[in-house]
Every structure is written in C-alpha cells, then in structure tokens.
Amino acid sequence: MDLNKLRKEIDAIDNEILKLLNKRMKIVKKVGEIKNSSNTPIYRPEREKAIIERLCGLSKRENGILQKEHIEAIFLEIFAISRTLERQERVAFLGPVGTYTHQAAEHKFGANARYLPLLNIEAVFKAVHNKEAKYGVIPIENNTEGVVGITLDSLKKYDVKIVSEICLDIHHSFASLQDDLSKIKRIYSHPQGYNQCLNFLETHGLLDIEFIPTESTAKAAKLASKDELSGAICSKIAAKLYNVPLLFEKIEDNLANRTRFIIISDFKTQKSGNDKTSVIAKTPHKTGALFDLLKKFKDRNINLLKIESRPNKDDTFNTWFYIDFEGHIDDKKVSEVIKEENMIWLGSYIKEC
Numbered sequence: 427m428d429l430n431k432l433r434k435e436i437d438a439i440d441n442e443i444l445k446l447l448n449k450r451m452k453i454v455k456k457v458g459e460i461k462n463s464s465n466t467p468i469y470r471p472e473r474e475k476a477i478i479e480r481l482c483g484l485s486k487r488e489n490g491i492l493q494k495e496h497i498e499a500i501f502l503e504i505f506a507i508s509r510t511l512e513r514q515e516r517v518a519f520l521g522p523v524g525t526y527t528h529q530a531a532e533h534k535f536g537a538n539a540r541y542l543p544l545l546n547i548e549a550v551f552k553a554v555h556n557k558e559a560k561y562g563v564i565p566i567e568n569n570t571e572g573v574v575g576i577t578l579d580s581l582k583k584y585d586v587k588i589v590s591e592i593c594l595d596i597h598h599s600f601a602s603l604q605d606d607l608s609k610i611k612r613i614y615s616h617p618q619g620y621n622q623c624l625n626f627l628e629t630h631g632l633l634d635i636e637f638i639p640t641e642s643t644a645k646a647a648k649l650a651s652k653d654e655l656s657g658a659i660c661s662k663i664a665a666k667l668y669n670v671p672l673l674f675e676k677i678e679d680n681l682a683n684r685t686r687f688i689i690i691s692d693f694k695t696q697k698s699g700n701d702k703t704s705v706i707a708k709t710p711h712k713t714g715a716l717f718d719l720l721k722k723f724k725d726r727n728i729n730l731l732k733i734e735s736r737p738n739k740d741d742t743f744n745t746w747f748y749i750d751f752e753g754h755i756d757d758k759k760v761s762e763v764i765k766e767e768n769m770i771w772l773g774s775y776i777k778e779c
C-alpha cells in the first residue's frame with residue numbers, strides 16, 4: 427500500500443469532517459441563541475448522554491472500529507467546544523492548575539473552556555454562588571479516604587446545585603529534586619494524597635519524615651520545585667508542570683484508587699432515566715429517628731447509595747446527614763420523600779459513578 431495515497435485519503439476525509447463540524451457548530455450557535463434569549467442553561471448532560479448512547483449503538487450496528495471510550499473522547503470535546511460557542515462560561519475548580527480536579531474539569535469542559543483555578547474548595551463554592559463562575563468542579567469523595575468534609579459542609583452552606591458527577595482513576599507519584607531519598611527532610615502533599623500512600627512511605631523509610639499538608643497536590647509539587655530537601659506526593663501532570671522529576675509512579679496503597687468529583691452550578695438538570703439525587707436530612711434527637719427516615723426510602727422502593735453524617739459545628743455533638751439515592755427530583759416518589767422529610771435538595775444528576 428502506498429503511504430502517500432493513504433494520507434491523501436485521510437486528508438480528504440479530514441476536510442469532510444471539518445466541513446461537517448463547521449456545519450454542526452453553526453446549528454449549535456442557533457441553539458445557543460435560543461437558550462440565551464430564554465436564559466436557560468447551556469449544559470444539558472442528559473442530551474449529551476443520549477447522543478453518546480445513540481452513536482455507540484450506531485457504531486456497534488455498523489461494526490465500526492470506534493469503541494465507546496473513543497466515541498466519548500471525541501464527542502465530549504465536541505460538546506465542550508459547542509458549549510463555549512453557545513455562551514462563554516467560566517469554570518472554577520480546585521486549583522492550582524495540575525490538580526486532579528483540573529483533570530476532572532478538563533474531562534467535562536474540554537481544553538478550551540475559560541477556567542478559574544481557585545485555591546480552596548470553599549472559594550469554588552463562593553465563585554459559583556456569587557456568579558463569578560457558572561460551574562464549579564470539586565472533589566466529593568475518594569474510595570480510599572472517604573468523603574471530603576468541606577465539600578459536604580459547603581453544599582449545606584451555599585445555595586448551589588449539583589448538576590453532574592465525574593469519576594476519575596487517581597494515581598499518585600512521588601516527585602523530588604533530590605534523588606537520594608535519605609536526604610529528604612520534608613514531604614508536601616494534600617492530606618488525602620498523603621494518607622493514600624502510607625505503605626509506600628513506610629517501605630521507603632519516609633513515614634517518620636515531617637509531613638507538610640498543602641491545599642492541593644499541585645501546590646505540593648510547586649513547593650517541592652523550590653525545595654531541594656523535599657518530596658511531593660502529587661499527580662504526574664503537576665510534577666511535569668512544575669518541573670519536579672518523578673521518582674516513583676502509582677504509589678497509592680489502593681491501585682483501584684478513584685475519586686468522585688461533582689460539578690456545581692445554579693440550575694436544575696433534566697431527568698435522564700439513570701439519575702441520582704443528593705439531599706441533606708436532619709433528624710430529631712429521639713429513638714428511631716434515623717430508622718424512621720430510612721424507612722421512608724424503603725417504603726417507596728428508593729435505593730440509597732450513600733449516607734454520611736456531618737457535625738452541626740455548634741456546642742453539641744449533634745449531626746445532620748448527607749444522602750445520595752437513585753432517582754430524580756421529577757420522580758413523584760423522590761419529590762414526595764424530600765417534601766415529607768423536609769430535606770434540602772442538593773441536585774439530581776446523571777449517575778456516572
């Protein structure tokens with residue numbers, strides 16, 4: 427086969443793809459005009475999901491080479507570009523650049539969005555609440571370390587809605603300017619990152635060394651880039667970004683390490699048929715109160731996905747509950763249980779994790 431001939435064929439196809447993409451984007455802009463004049467949300471995850479499902483089915487039926495993950499990778503970027511053409515909206519995330527949250531944000535909003543890296547989780551909530559950003563991306567739980575308390579507390583404190591979730595495999599690296607581990611005096615990392623790598627730290631004699639907690643693993647890489655006697659537990663991207671050599675990769679105790687991120691915004695998403703709902707519930711301090719609450723879900727055949735208690739932060743040791751369950755606020759049984767139990771609705775969104 428002739429390479430030049432094949433490349434000519436590819437060029438001709440690329441020209442067609444570009445023409446079609448331009449044609450698609452012209453229509454997308456019209457959709458944007460309608461949404462902008464009616465002030466409705468640009469991001470419609472249920473529509474994007476339906477498109478991906480339809481295309482995956484089509485590819486399968488036609489015995490196409492492209493698998494679901496390929497179709498998703500291509501089309502998530504197309505959707506992200508479409509959305510920025512409809513309306514330029516800012517996406518705040520737990521920064522600085524190079525955090526796992528940044529990676530999660532790019533997964534949903536593409537390489538082209540207007541990003542606003544902020545230095546702590548509450549700042550992301552404030553930015554969305556004050557309308558400085560349309561979307562906020564923050565971690566909510568990790569399958570090794572459990573929930574991120576400040577995220578749950580901020581969901582209670584700020585009037586924002588969860589509109590989407592993202593699950594990412596998290597792999598930590600150990601980066602340092604120092605290649606002799608015995609000379610390392612300090613380790614920088616976010617406490618969650620640090621606690622996920624305890625076996626590695628122990629086997630490399632690094633467990634007794636001073637641990638300096640940072641607001642993010644990217645900040646840890648930044649600090650390690652200026653401190654020759656230190657190491658950072660951070661992402662591969664962050665180490666690269668701040669020019670800190672990678673000494674070890676995939677150092678987490680649990681190689682199935684995953685983090686769930688949420689996207690917060692200010693609107694209600696449409697039902698997709700595979701949704702989950704998050705709420706805050708408060709129970710009176712009396713015998714069986716939690717049992718009574720949970721029974722309401724059982725009686726309606728609603729599947730609970732998570733329940734987490736959080737402290738009231740007053741002079742008592744009383745708590746409130748963060749609950750995830752299957753269903754959408756537009757399902758009768760879901761809206762009924764929320765109303766009956768006086769729960770605070772935090773959002774209904776496509777179940778992706």
Ligand SMILES: C=C(O[C@@H]1C=C(C(=O)O)C=C[C@H]1O)C(=O)O
Pocket residue numbers: 454457468469470471473474477504505506508509512
């Ligand atoms: C174009 C639209 O807006 C956004 C972009 C989409 C797309 O590129 O197909 C789909 C859903 C929305 O998130 C739409 O709502 O149809």
